[in-house]
Amino acid sequence: MKKIPVFLSVILFSGVLLLSCGCFFTQKETGDDNISSEEFELDPNQEYSIEFMMWGAADEVNNYTALVDSFMDEHENITVSITPADSTQYMSILTGRLSGNMPDLFYLPEYEFRPWVDAGRLLSITNGFSEEEYAGLWPTAVDWYSYNRETKQLGVSDGSDLYCLPKDIGPWTMMYNVDLVEEMVKNGKLTQEEADLLADSDHALTWEQFTNISVKAQKYFGEEKGNSRFYALPYYELSSAIWSNNADYFDEGAINSTITSDEFVETIEWLWDLMYTYGVVPRSTGDTAQNMFLAKNCLFCWVGPYLTPMYAQQKMNYRLIPVPYNGENPDAKSTTWIGTLGLAISRTTEQPAAALALMKYLSINENAQKDFYTRGQLMPNLKSMALDTDTFLSSDDPSIALWPENRYVYCDIVDGFGGETKEALGKSGSDEIGGRVRPHYYTFENSWLTALETEMANIYALRDKSLIRGRLEDYNDTMQAYLDRSNASAGIVKNEK
Amino acid sequence: MKSKLKMRERAVAIGFVAPLFIGFAIFTVIPFIVAVIYSLVDYMALQGKISPISFDVYISLFRGDLVAVGFGQAIINTLIIMLSIPINLLLGLLFSALITQKNFRGGTFFRVVLYLPAVTGAVAITLVWKLMFNETQGIVNIVLKNLGIIEENINWLGISSGSTYPRAVLILKNVWGGIGGVIILYVAGILNIPGTYYEAADIDGASKVRQFISITVPMLTPITFYHLIVSIIGGLQAFMDTQLLANTSATQTIVYFIYDHGINNYRYGYASAASVVLATAVMIITVIQFKLSDKWVYAE
Numbered sequence A: 001m002k003k004i005p006v007f008l009s010v011i012l013f014s015g016v017l018l019l020s021c022g023c024f025f026t027q028k029e030t031g032d033d034n035i036s037s038e039e040f041e042l043d044p045n046q047e048y049s050i051e052f053m054m055w056g057a058a059d060e061v062n063n064y065t066a067l068v069d070s071f072m073d074e075h076e077n078i079t080v081s082i083t084p085a086d087s088t089q090y091m092s093i094l095t096g097r098l099s100g101n102m103p104d105l106f107y108l109p110e111y112e113f114r115p116w117v118d119a120g121r122l123l124s125i126t127n128g129f130s131e132e133e134y135a136g137l138w139p140t141a142v143d144w145y146s147y148n149r150e151t152k153q154l155g156v157s158d159g160s161d162l163y164c165l166p167k168d169i170g171p172w173t174m175m176y177n178v179d180l181v182e183e184m185v186k187n188g189k190l191t192q193e194e195a196d197l198l199a200d201s202d203h204a205l206t207w208e209q210f211t212n213i214s215v216k217a218q219k220y221f222g223e224e225k226g227n228s229r230f231y232a233l234p235y236y237e238l239s240s241a242i243w244s245n246n247a248d249y250f251d252e253g254a255i256n257s258t259i260t261s262d263e264f265v266e267t268i269e270w271l272w273d274l275m276y277t278y279g280v281v282p283r284s285t286g287d288t289a290q291n292m293f294l295a296k297n298c299l300f301c302w303v304g305p306y307l308t309p310m311y312a313q314q315k316m317n318y319r320l321i322p323v324p325y326n327g328e329n330p331d332a333k334s335t336t337w338i339g340t341l342g343l344a345i346s347r348t349t350e351q352p353a354a355a356l357a358l359m360k361y362l363s364i365n366e367n368a369q370k371d372f373y374t375r376g377q378l379m380p381n382l383k384s385m386a387l388d389t390d391t392f393l394s395s396d397d398p399s400i401a402l403w404p405e406n407r408y409v410y411c412d413i414v415d416g417f418g419g420e421t422k423e424a425l426g427k428s429g430s431d432e433i434g435g436r437v438r439p440h441y442y443t444f445e446n447s448w449l450t451a452l453e454t455e456m457a458n459i460y461a462l463r464d465k466s467l468i469r470g471r472l473e474d475y476n477d478t479m480q481a482y483l484d485r486s487n488a489s490a491g492i493v494k495n496e497k
Numbered sequence B: 001m002k003s004k005l006k007m008r009e010r011a012v013a014i015g016f017v018a019p020l021f022i023g024f025a026i027f028t029v030i031p032f033i034v035a036v037i038y039s040l041v042d043y044m045a046l047q048g049k050i051s052p053i054s055f056d057v058y059i060s061l062f063r064g065d066l067v068a069v070g071f072g073q074a075i076i077n078t079l080i081i082m083l084s085i086p087i088n089l090l091l092g093l094l095f096s097a098l099i100t101q102k103n104f105r106g107g108t109f110f111r112v113v114l115y116l117p118a119v120t121g122a123v124a125i126t127l128v129w130k131l132m133f134n135e136t137q138g139i140v141n142i143v144l145k146n147l148g149i150i151e152e153n154i155n156w157l158g159i160s161s162g163s164t165y166p167r168a169v170l171i172l173k174n175v176w177g178g179i180g181g182v183i184i185l186y187v188a189g190i191l192n193i194p195g196t197y198y199e200a201a202d203i204d205g206a207s208k209v210r211q212f213i214s215i216t217v218p219m220l221t222p223i224t225f226y227h228l229i230v231s232i233i234g235g236l237q238a239f240m241d242t243q244l245l246a247n248t249s250a251t252q253t254i255v256y257f258i259y260d261h262g263i264n265n266y267r268y269g270y271a272s273a274a275s276v277v278l279a280t281a282v283m284i285i286t287v288i289q290f291k292l293s294d295k296w297v298y299a300e
Helices: A003-021 A058-074 A090-099 A110-118 A131-136 A139-144 A178-186 A192-199 A207-224 A238-243 A262-277 A289-294 A305-313 A352-364 A366-374 A408-414 A420-424 A447-460 A465-488 B002-040 B056-063 B071-081 B084-099 B107-119 B122-132 B139-146 B164-192 B195-203 B208-219 B221-236 B240-244 B254-264 B268-296
Strands: A048-055 A078-085 A105-109 A146-148 A164-171 A173-177 A300-303 A318-321 A334-345 A433-437
Touching (some): A048 A058, A058 A078, A078 A090, A078 A352, A090 B254, A110 A334, A139 A334, A164 A352, A173 A178, A192 A318, A207 A262, A238 A262, A238 A334, A262 A447, A334 A352, A334 A408, A352 A366, A408 A420, A447 B254, B002 B056, B002 B268, B056 B071, B084 B107, B122 B164, B164 B221, B195 B208, B221 B268, B254 B268
Parallel strands (some): A334 A433
Antiparallel strands (some): A105 A334, A164 A334, A173 A318
16 A cells, blocks of 8 residues: 555656656747848858658659759758658647757648747748749738737738748639530530530629539439439538628637528528439538549539649549629629648747748749649649749640649639739639638637538438528537637637627 | 675566566656646647646536537547447357357358458458448448338438437447457357366256356356456547547547547647546546456456
């Protein structure tokens, strides 16, 4: 029995020791995260050594190793060591390094941006850019990665700083199989007018138009041709539907849940209709959406730039379309989500100049960008290059052979509702097509989205559409609790409850 | 001379056991102490935030607004999924008794077949099960529909058809995957029971069922005890199935809760508190099992 108090004493003593010496704790970052432009200037007489941490499949690691090698060839006084990590372990490894030995430059998913920047872990790069360099960037990308730590406000605002550059930009939109549409038109299953609506990349379909075309496709391929595996669309992106009805998950600042708003409820009811009333979207499938599209088991599917080489290799005849919007709602516009991965510099780096030089090289170096889009891997991070009708938007440049003909839809989504793509192409009219960063980008924690998506599965299973509003109202308290907890982690406490 | 020899022997002995103790200290004792500290100060790694020492985190684990989808739910899910343990033991015992019967043919074949899941990659198994129970194209729904048992496809792995189905699939998979290991040990145990016991029972006129209940089952209690200890500890620490097979609120386990809070949301304090609760529960349950084992586990 004497051994137990001795054991407990050892544990207690060790605990007090660890606690008092501060081991195993990360230090809170205080003070200004901004440095002067001089500190971002490279000294040709100084030797630099920096670490770049990233994740990716073997191909991507090889591509980036080659890119970093060419960077070092151009900057002989900078040595870069690359630390690749498995994508599933990446954030835990990175967080584990917060206690001291942080990489100088690292990937940061956009949905981790707000907690990281708010905690003061990132170095402001505002003073590391010339006016000319700023002008070449997508204004939307600058907006995504700007933050005001005083007001905790995302986006460009008075007093905000820029903290990341995009490693890539991935607008996620719809596409359709051109061969299937032509077959439908040829057999009188789709009117030429409807086919023209699909081909019009400057205007999104309304929900009604999309539903009508989907029902026709379902009837023709699913019933008349007897393909039991056919669905007009493999699944519908929740955010793309919600935002395209001018609804949202929460109000500005992600303080209050808005999942019981009329627009939100209406959106979920429409998604329910697609599954049950019209039967054009399955409740679940045994195959991936991309495989369904390749096997011609769906007319529409979701696509992003990174899938370009795969579809080119498979010689798929597809065309992009902006996501449908609710034509009944005068405030609704076609709005889909944009995935992006940031490149961030650690606040604790001792080599900010070298880290920024590499960051710019990986994100906005023209040669590297051209190489990437020629291989179909990325759309250009540089607005000036993406909207250039002599390069990415050229109609006859062999370097864009892998891309779909109307790839400007990607640009149109990324430029938000700014109209820059239309302007570059010499088109007139208002810009009705835009995109937003994924919804968990706006919060300090991600759990709310996983929990909501789980709850959505319950809601989709309801056999009575009229119960949807009640289910969302029941869930609203939980959603609000998640938001409150997320905001509390950053010291934001709601005034009224 | 004698004491010098003893000291040398002692030094050698310490040298042999030192690696084990050093490893135990580094990978078990220190992390446990750190977890306790993290939980008491509600440590948030990203923000570098430490609160004054209190039991607030432990209290909010059970009283917070998110209990319905949080720790309480995770405990319930874990316990329900652990129902596979008694089923496994019972079926394993019955199968073992069956295939060790003298007049049973193909005993070796069944042992191999039933043990196959234990030597197959867990991820591969999970993915195959995911395909089998797929709502629209899974073979289970197709067969049940063709047999007229169901009219509409069941969404087995999603929560949309209710929480029973994903939990039932997980239990079924755990039984199927774990029964081989149980059978191997039970068969070895049955073959080690002296035949004289059964001969004496035969002479006394005991039926086969009576012999099974009064001889086989008691003689196998050490193996049952071992299985119980190992399975309960493993069951409380279940994680992968939630990630791969059925990631729903009805199947998220305690370890998933810890992972979600610690890794996804940087709430080391919450994750550590849940870990400490889990470790304490495992310790208490194991101690109780050992204490109770005196009353039911056979020892020569």
